[in-house]
Amino acid sequence: GAGVSQSPSNKVTEKGKDVELRCDPISGHTALYWYRQSLGQGLEFLIYFQGNSAPDKSGLPSDRFSAERTGGSVSTLTIQRTQQEDSAVYLCASSLVGAGNSPLHFGNGTRLTVT
């Protein structure tokens, strides 16, 4: 079946602009995660959704970052007033349930470059 789909695959934006990154999880997966992968920081947890609720937003680096999930499916990560340090690959993952050992399925990410 289809895996986790992310769009766009690449995004180049100017400093100060807002960007929206989209994630389509595997159908039926109730848990959805956003992670960020950068050269300096490695892979970092950003936010976790169970259904449409986000019980854990502890990894969001600043209030410029927000995310929502609708219909228990698609999620959008929004970065406002982008900065150069936001340049990274943003990875979305989903799992069947929110349990901490439920296998995570990652998408191929959106590579964000802020110029």
Next chain:
Amino acid sequence: QQQVKQSPQSLIVQKGGISIINCAYENTAFDYFPWYQQFPGKGPALLIAIRPDVSEKKEGRFTISFNKSAKQFSLHIMDSQPGDSATYFCAASKIQGAQKLVFGQGTRLTINP
């Protein structure tokens, strides 16, 4: 206390050899330890995972060894193949609640034919 330290950063192994990647964690509350494999341009893919109540888990050519007292775990790839060339990440999390994985820094593995 949330760190997971991974070594080596890079590793070159001859085809047919054994690849060994090591990780150490600090937080004793972690009770789920997965390994992920990542190819260029792709997202990480779950390879194998272990709970701390077992000392070893084997799936095909891949084996995790776990040492709870030392807070260390390692990935062994037997009969390494060129197709195994990828970046490998160890990770740790708590089973209770969300899967907030703490990742190691990654190991770039190259298998020479």
